[in-house]
Amino acid sequence: MEMVSKMVAEKPVVVFSKSSCCISHTIRSLLSDFGVNPTVYELDEMARGREVEQALMRIGCNPSVPAVFIGGKFVGGATEVMSLHLRRSLKPMLKTAGALWV
Incomplete structure (x- = not known):
């Protein structure tokens, strides 16, 4: 999990x-x-992709991809991201994380 934490740190x-x-x-x-x-x-193009995939599954991402992190926090997979989008919550979340400026 530490590897995943480092990969998502400081990236919107x-x-x-x-x-x-x-x-x-x-x-x-x-x-x-x-x-x-x-x-x-x-993950299929990374040297340690299998390890990362196992860490993602341990935090509850099943299936393992896509796994989306916004503002350093695990949001979920496609279902969760689409739910946020349909509830009009995704865009404000992206703005808060600094990924969107308008």
């Missing part, structure tokens, strides 16, 4: 993904449509 938005995951792509596209440029870690 972090998405853990896999290059072949279409749901991860959708979440990245949603964030990009808001004008957010998230830090994306492709």
Whole structure:
């Protein structure tokens, strides 16, 4: 978990993904449509990606990707992010984290 904490520290938005995951792509596209440029870690392209994936599963991300962190806090996967978006809570959260300025 310490590895994941270091990876998300001081970055407004972090998405853990896999290059072949279409749901991860959708979440990245949603964030990009808001004008957010998230830090994306492709677990299947990382040397220690399997370790990171196991840490994500330990904190409750199942399936392991996408795993979204906003303002250093674990938000959840695609379902949680889409729920925030539909409730109009995602954009204010992104602003608070410093990922969005308008």
